[in-house]
Amino acid sequence: MKLGRSFLYLSAGLTALYMLLPVIVVVATSFGGTAAYEFPPKSLSLTWFAALFNTEIFTTSLLHVSLPLAVGVAVASTVVGLFAALGMARLRGRVADIVALLFSAPLIFPQVLLGVALFLFYARLNVALNIVSLALAHILIATPYVIRSVTAGLSGIDDRLAQAAQNLGASPIQAFCFVTLPLLKSGILSGAVFAFIVSFSDINLAIFLSAAGNTTLPMQIMAQMQYVSDPTIAAAASAQIVVVSLLVILAQRLSGKVRA
């Protein structure tokens, strides 16, 4: 019995380690002291982070492409997703089934094939690829995350609260803004955080849809990796990991509040 337990925990721990290994390797390598990839690093330094902030292609990709893109996508997806979730909660019957299927399709459809389909779609319409065409594609794949977390938030809210507000003389819009919306706040925010991350980490759509001049950070990392072995690339990848990790922790705190 005891042996079984320790075997269970040991194998669970090994799987967790396997999952975290590439992330650990990237972060450790970016703190290395030599000019080549070195894992485990024999000496530690901050050289590659200094180099990262002096390398224009990376700073541009991070500060002028990926971050503003992800912020825009998060805002747009949150608005679109909030309305979609509120509408879906009230739909019934066949229409509800069709809408649910349509809204989960962007999650199921293989992303690389979606990227190809959109590339060909834009090309045949003679739409030039720019940051907006990429942003639209990101909104497509990020909104289902908002819908999911708002729907989860809605299920925890008693309908009678908004009803009570209306009985006390509030208009439906007032009841929504002052009762439902504040109760949904953490669901909406954690949806927004996930939408941000989906855009910030995307590569499968960006491969086909990013145009010259707006290379996202993951695209830049992939392009540079094919030319050189430079720990500055690992530092750029670490920046990706830090942003994602902080936001995942934030989302967990937000959704923790929903449950409590």
Place this chain on the structure above:
Amino acid sequence: MKGGRGSLLSVLPYALIAGALLVIPALGVLQLSFQDPATAGFTLANYARILDSYYLSIILRTVKLALLATMVELAIAFPLAYVLARAAPGPKRILTLCVMIPLMTSVVVKSLGWYILMTDDGLLSLVAQSLGVHDASLSGSTFAVVVALVEFGLPFMVLSLATAIEKIPRNLEEAALNLHASPVFVFWHVVLPLSRSGILSGFLLCFGVSASAYVIPAMLGGTKVKMAAQVVYEDVLVAFNWPGAAAVSMVLLIALSLILYISLLAGRTKNEARS
């Protein structure tokens, strides 16, 4: 029904986005796959091209590697999923982070991690050489691609399984244990059958993401271990053979939908047989 029109209006923006950017482009791919690259007339040549041994071998490899990765994930994800599902709130938060951070990190970043471990003097290459399993660099090997594919799918698998295991009432396991069933027996006859929905959704998710993987084989597979998404990429952006790319995309999509359909059917008949 109160607010029927309001609800439709409220789902409309995303319905338009999904229609314009998913449904129409997907139909466009279908139409393009039957189009002659030169004359734009109807043709089946784009599909016939895939029967060439070069493309067939890549598609077969894609299915084989995706299946292998998914099976490995299923086996090694179970203990972690079980511990995660049954953990106390504190440890559960930490374990969830351990799953969510790799899940949300860009696949490019994770491939860089594997690349560092598997280049000529990477740690895993050196270990493999000293064990005598592999003579040189691991990069460009099937092993490298599978290791990275498994890691990529693991978070999906762990979350799918954990969601299913959480729904199994704990007293079922305790009852079996009280009746002197061994933990192994409880696993095979209680936990495993009752987590079937999680196994099914995990299998479908992981097979889907592995079979359509581009970045991992492109960054770790070298010239030898090519997968189907790379053919699509090369057709679109290198050879400018768009109808060819459309046909390969359709074959992949149809294969994935078939597997989805068969698994859902298999899941259903088993459920019905049980009830």
